[in-house]
Amino acid sequence: MAHRGLKIALVFEIFHPVVNGIITSGQNLAENLRALGHEVIFLVPDTGEFREPTLGGVAVYRIPSLPCRSYPGMRYVLPWNRAVGEILTREGVQVLHITGPWFLTMAAVRAARNRGIPVVHTFHTMVHEADYLLYMVRFRRLVPLVRRLGWRFYGWYIARCAAHTAPSALACRVLTRQFPCSRPRQISNGVDTALFRREAPSLEELRRRYPWFTDRTVLFVGRLGREKSLDVLIRAAAILRGRPGLERFRLALVGDGPSRDSYRGLVRSLNLEGCVHFPGYLPHGDLLASGLLHRARVFATASTTENQPMTVIEAICCGVPVVVPDVAGIRELVGENGLGVAPGDPRAFAEALEALCTGDDLHRGASRAALAMARRFDGAAVARQMLDLYQEVLRRESGRAPKRCRAPRGRLALGGRLALRGRLAPERSGRYTFRYDEKNDDKSDDRSCNF
Missing domain, CATH: 3.40.50.2000 (Glycogen Phosphorylase B;)
Structure with missing residues (x-):
């Protein structure tokens, strides 16, 4: 399917000089999108170490940040950072693609929603796994509580995205189990x-x-x-x-x-x-x-x-x-x-x-x-699948008025009752119940995740 030239912003919570799978697959996606005639920019936290204005021909916008001591490489960005919105407006971004839930992503999602820019989310990291949660808490007995709070925090992002993808069938199942209305589409990571x-x-x-x-x-x-x-x-x-x-x-x-x-x-x-x-x-x-x-x-x-x-x-x-x-x-x-x-x-x-x-x-x-x-x-094939999704989202969201979007209140992060009434999908209303089934989370399932 042919697409008119799009302007896409990819958001990374960790960036160079650190390199991980999310960065590698994101760079490959950007390279192939550009080869297909589209424009891409990167929004990344400013670590003070990576100073290049571009990476592989892609403009890199660095947002002021502070280090996160509990997880080396991660950075804190103010969720109400105005620079993010100014960049989206100045660059004429049409689709925002986020790769993980943290504070730069929160700022980007807020700015995009306030400007009527649809958000696509890729579920890369199994953030519910105990080995990741132990970076946040010292005692393993607290992991179930932190996991429940984490899913509630994640729900803020899920509710504000127009589409979701995941590279594996397992990730699709995990996301569907927690957020049935997310309907994740399985799109593999790509490489050159x-x-x-x-x-x-x-x-x-x-x-x-x-x-x-x-x-x-x-x-x-x-x-x-x-x-x-x-x-x-x-x-x-x-x-x-x-x-x-x-x-x-x-x-x-x-x-x-x-x-x-x-x-x-x-x-x-x-x-x-x-x-x-x-x-x-x-x-x-x-x-x-x-x-x-x-x-x-x-x-x-x-x-x-x-x-x-x-x-x-x-x-x-x-x-x-x-x-x-x-x-x-x-x-x-x-x-x-x-x-x-x-x-x-x-x-x-x-x-x-x-x-x-x-x-x-x-x-x-x-x-x-x-x-x-x-x-x-093959990265080119993966990029074409992602472009089809971007275009589908743009058609679905066209004509909708921008929605005012605020960062979650402090009680959300502290585990207070989460109010996501009617926000997980346009056709659903009522209070959404979060749940986590640890015993069944790792079971194999051959069902398609493309809803």
């Missing part, structure tokens, strides 16, 4: 598959920079936080150390994060300094140019909080077999291209890693299957 088909440095070139790297290196790339469960991979490495045929086995944990020192301490306590390595954070372009991803024997993650993780998709696009926990959300990315194992079980991970590190036939078959699967994540 051509980037991963280019010639990688040889093993000899790679070893000149990383002398410890071998042809039996297992790679993880991402945030070194507690939610990534890297202790499981480290303990799996301890199990594999010294096994016949695995003398060259190495585990590389690429990235940085608040739990880095804790993971390093675990490696020292298990005497794994020669086996487990921390190359540090690498910008995305440097990671691809380094050859670490292309030359890895296996890509592994033990995280159970993922919603179609970009790092796993990128490994698939490189033809690298994957080992992941067998849980909804990430299960959708594993078929013949890798192995899914019991979550949180170092021995199960060790057995799967050993099978792919020592079984050449199994490894070759998984690599071929990965390259075949990569076509599903």
Whole structure:
């Protein structure tokens, strides 16, 4: 379907120099939207570190912010910040696309609604998972209460968006369970598959920079936080150390994060300094140019909080077999291209890693299957799906008067009664009841999420 040129604003709560899956997929979406003849701008919190006026040809507008101590990388922005509205008006933005619920997003949603600009929301992060909520509270026993309050806070955003998307079937189910009127549409994260088909440095070139790297290196790339469960991979490495045929086995944990020192301490306590390595954070372009991803024997993650993780998709696009926990959300990315194992079980991970590190036939078959699967994540196709949604929203919202939109009152954040009367969908009225079913939240379901 052809579209007239649109002006889209993408909002990020975390931005460069930090790089995560949301930023990577958002940049890819912007690149492909521009290739299709549309204009994109980025609204990001000003960290004082990223000073470039553009990124990949996209104008970057930095909004004054303060650091968030409980979650490194996140920033506080005043919800009534006037600069956001001025930017939307001056740039002639027609669609606002938000990628997560926080205070810059709140300011952007308020400004957009007050100007009659429709808002599209993508549910990227499983914010209800305990490992994320423990950044906000010290005691696990408080997690259920904080989760309920968090969903109520999230409801403010849900009620003010014209459409919702999620990259995985699991995320669609979670959002539908909490907010039945949201009707999320499943649209995958996209990548530039051509980037991963280019010639990688040889093993000899790679070893000149990383002398410890071998042809039996297992790679993880991402945030070194507690939610990534890297202790499981480290303990799996301890199990594999010294096994016949695995003398060259190495585990590389690429990235940085608040739990880095804790993971390093675990490696020292298990005497794994020669086996487990921390190359540090690498910008995305440097990671691809380094050859670490292309030359890895296996890509592994033990995280159970993922919603179609970009790092796993990128490994698939490189033809690298994957080992992941067998849980909804990430299960959708594993078929013949890798192995899914019991979550949180170092021995199960060790057995799967050993099978792919020592079984050449199994490894070759998984690599071929990965390259075949990569076509599903072509960024241009994903951008066309998103454009169809933008155009659908614009047709539906055209002619509607702007609605005055205020930030939620203090009692909302503190857990007071949430009044969302008739706000979740035009055809519904009455009080909306929030609920959370922790026992069923991770169950697999093959039903379509495209309502």
